[in-house]
Amino acid sequence: xxxxxxxxxxxxxxxxxxxxxxxxxxxxxxxxxxxxxxxxxxxxxxxxxxxxxxxxxxxxxxxxxxxxxxxxxxxxxxxxxxxxxxxxxxxxxxxxxxxxxxxxxxxxxxxxxxxxxxxxxxxxxxxxxxxxxxxxxxxxxxxxxxxxxxxxxxxxxxxxxxxxxxxxxxxxxxxxxxxxxxxxxxxxxxxxxxxxxxxxxxxxxxxxxxxxxxxxxxxxxxxxxxxxxxxxxxxxxxxxxxxxxxxxxxxxxxxxxxxxxxxxxxxxxxxxxxxxxxxxxxxxxx
Amino acid sequence: xxxxxxxxxxxxxxxxxxxxxxxxxxxxxxxxxxxxxxxxxxxxxxxxxxxxxxxxxxxxxxxxxxxxxxxxxxxxxxxxxxxxxxxxxxxxxxxxxxxxxxxxxxxxxxxxxxxxxxxxxxxxxxxxxxxxxxxxxxxxxxxxxxxxxxxxxxxxxxxxxxxxxxxxxxxxxxxxxxxxxxxxxxxxxxxxxxxxxxxxxxxxxxxxxxxxxxxxxxxxxxxxxxxxxxxxxxxxxxxxxxxxxxxxxxxxxxxxxxxxxxxxxxxxxxxxxxxxxxxxxxxxxxxxxxxxxxxxxxxxxxxxxxxxxxxxxxx
Numbered sequence: 001x002x003x004x005x006x007x008x009x010x011x012x013x014x015x016x017x018x019x020x021x022x023x024x025x026x027x028x029x030x031x032x033x034x035x036x037x038x039x040x041x042x043x044x045x046x047x048x049x050x051x052x053x054x055x056x057x058x059x060x061x062x063x064x065x066x067x068x069x070x071x072x073x074x075x076x077x078x079x080x081x082x083x084x085x086x087x088x089x090x091x092x093x094x095x096x097x098x099x100x101x102x103x104x105x106x107x108x109x110x111x112x113x114x115x116x117x118x119x120x121x122x123x124x125x126x127x128x129x130x131x132x133x134x135x136x137x138x139x140x141x142x143x144x145x146x147x148x149x150x151x152x153x154x155x156x157x158x159x160x161x162x163x164x165x166x167x168x169x170x171x172x173x174x175x176x177x178x179x180x181x182x183x184x185x186x187x188x189x190x191x192x193x194x195x196x197x198x199x200x201x202x203x204x205x206x207x208x209x210x211x212x213x214x215x216x217x218x219x220x221x222x223x224x225x226x227x228x229x230x231x232x233x234x235x236x237x238x239x240x241x242x243x244x245x246x247x248x249x250x251x252x253x254x255x256x257x258x259x260x261x262x263x264x265x266x267x268x269x270x271x272x273x274x275x276x277x278x279x280x281x282x283x284x285x286x
Numbered sequence: 287x288x289x290x291x292x293x294x295x296x297x298x299x300x301x302x303x304x305x306x307x308x309x310x311x312x313x314x315x316x317x318x319x320x321x322x323x324x325x326x327x328x329x330x331x332x333x334x335x336x337x338x339x340x341x342x343x344x345x346x347x348x349x350x351x352x353x354x355x356x357x358x359x360x361x362x363x364x365x366x367x368x369x370x371x372x373x374x375x376x377x378x379x380x381x382x383x384x385x386x387x388x389x390x391x392x393x394x395x396x397x398x399x400x401x402x403x404x405x406x407x408x409x410x411x412x413x414x415x416x417x418x419x420x421x422x423x424x425x426x427x428x429x430x431x432x433x434x435x436x437x438x439x440x441x442x443x444x445x446x447x448x449x450x451x452x453x454x455x456x457x458x459x460x461x462x463x464x465x466x467x468x469x470x471x472x473x474x475x476x477x478x479x480x481x482x483x484x485x486x487x488x489x490x491x492x493x494x495x496x497x498x499x500x501x502x503x504x505x506x507x508x509x510x511x512x513x514x515x516x517x518x519x520x521x522x523x524x525x526x527x528x529x530x531x532x533x534x535x536x537x538x539x540x541x542x543x544x545x546x547x548x549x550x551x552x553x554x555x556x557x558x559x560x561x562x563x564x565x566x567x568x569x570x571x572x573x574x575x576x577x578x579x580x581x582x583x584x585x586x587x588x589x590x591x592x593x594x595x596x597x598x599x600x601x
Contacts, residue, residue, distance in 0.1 A: 125297065133530020134563075137548065137560075138560060138564040141312070218429050225534060245438075245538075249439060
């Protein structure tokens with residue numbers, strides 16, 4: 001969803017403009033921008049999403065309630081907006097955690113080497129060999145249902161791929177001419193790592209993490225739908241859809257908000273990550 | 287090949303140990319939970335001691351893990367904390383329904399992916415291609431649980447096809463399997479399309495065309511076999527998505543399978559069930575992906591010579 005902002009700082013100037021000039025990438029960016037704008041501004045213009053109003057249950061969409069109301073008479077537009085903040089915020093949090101963990105583990109593994117590298121690589125291999133959604137379910141099962149636990153579980157099962165990528169980028173960065181030159185000029189290991197290796201690794205890992213956001217939104221929604229994530233009365237797109245199930249035949253409009261929100265977010269993520277793949281493909285870049 | 291099998295073994299051992307460690311994090315005294323499940327609400331210390339002995343809770347940590355793994359390999363996953371019955375029996379009761387759903391989903395996904403990819407390749411760069419790509423994008427961005435809710439409402443409740451409560455037989459498998467298959471098929475069709483296009487650009491295809499090979503012959507003799515290995519790899523990896531998606535789809539369609547069972551178990555913090563399910567899913571996934579990997583290497587000898595030596599050199 002959020003485009004990889006720091007990549008422009010770390011020498012990959014032009015990623016933004018290349019993304020913008022890529023047809024699918026531009027569509028994705030526009031959808032993502034629209035969703036972010038609506039979610040940032042919208043909640044200030046609507047009523048409280050959690051206060052029930054039992055005299056106005058299951059009202060169809062109208063001028064007063066644009067998306068209608070749910071079984072507890074809560075305004076669905078307000079709930080969709082606050083639910084979107086919960087869903088997207090959690091997805092971004094998961095990606096921030098997995099990016100940080102992946103960067104740390106991958107870089108340490110590559111630069112320290114030896115037994116540390118072997119052990120970390122083994123752990124990453126094992127995690128990548130397990131089906132990730134099943135692993136997430138197992139961690140939620142161990143910690144208990146809840147949104148915080150779900151975010152933790154998603155982070156635990158999501159960082160390994162990024163760590164493997166960070167390790168390989170760091171390994172190739174170490175032998176780059178400018179890194180050798182810096183070392184010959186007397187730069188210490190910390191300076192070499194922070195100044196020369198990390199920027200390259202961060203850029204690549206951020207791009208990879210951006211590609212993951214769509215599947216993170218999807219998995220978070222799915223597990224919340226099962227009641228393993230956000231607990232009532234907190235609105236979240238997955239649990240809103242789950243709540244609407246019993247009364248859907250009489251009030252089908254309940255699907256609109258969370259459904260379209262999820263589709264918009266995932267489309268933006270898929271379009272942007274396709275464009276990023278086209279742009280950053282080494283064969284096409286060289 | 288030996289290295290690949292060693293990796294499989296390490297993943298299985300590491301994964302099962304991870305699952306076992308997670309199991310220990312679930313709060314509550316296992317002996318107390320088991321007694322509670324058997325209907326004893328205020329057990330005396332002697333009874334608790336007996337159950338602790340029975341479950342082997344006083345053994346050293348590593349020994350408990352090994353005996354759990356040993357029993358699990360024989361289909362004994364311990365005793366459910368909510369019903370007090372053997373988890374293995376509960377699984378055996380629900381496994382056929384889940385297997386049916388999985389099989390139907392894999393077949394549907396493969397057929398859909400092949401159809402979409404062939405449509406795209408048949409009119410590369412023209413409207414069939416664009417139609418196929420738009421369809422696969424649409425299938426990719428609609429979440430399975432959203433589709434399931436809408437399908438259940440429109441097709442089953444409004445139009446009256448199918449049944450609200452699935453009984454887990456072949457008659458009711460179509461809708462859940464379709465829901466499970468759509469997103470997977472979309473991903474597969476994209477890869478199949480690009481590898482078919484790649485195969486078409488190879489010099490030997492130009493030779494085949496020059497020699498007068500018909501489009502059908504070129505497709506079946508040259509293009510499809512060349513595109514098969516990456517597709518098979520994807521199918522192997524796709525089982526992860528299907529295994530993970532099963533709990534959601536089974537819950538919406540009330541499919542009487544293992545996935546729905548484990549969701550209720552997570553709500554009830556029923557540790558042996560959760561651990562058993564995870565171990566089973568991990569085992570199936572690892573075995574399938576290893577099998578596919580070995581098959582693909584058999585089909586495409588280039589994989590065992592080129593990149594593997596390069597990788598061995600990097601270590």
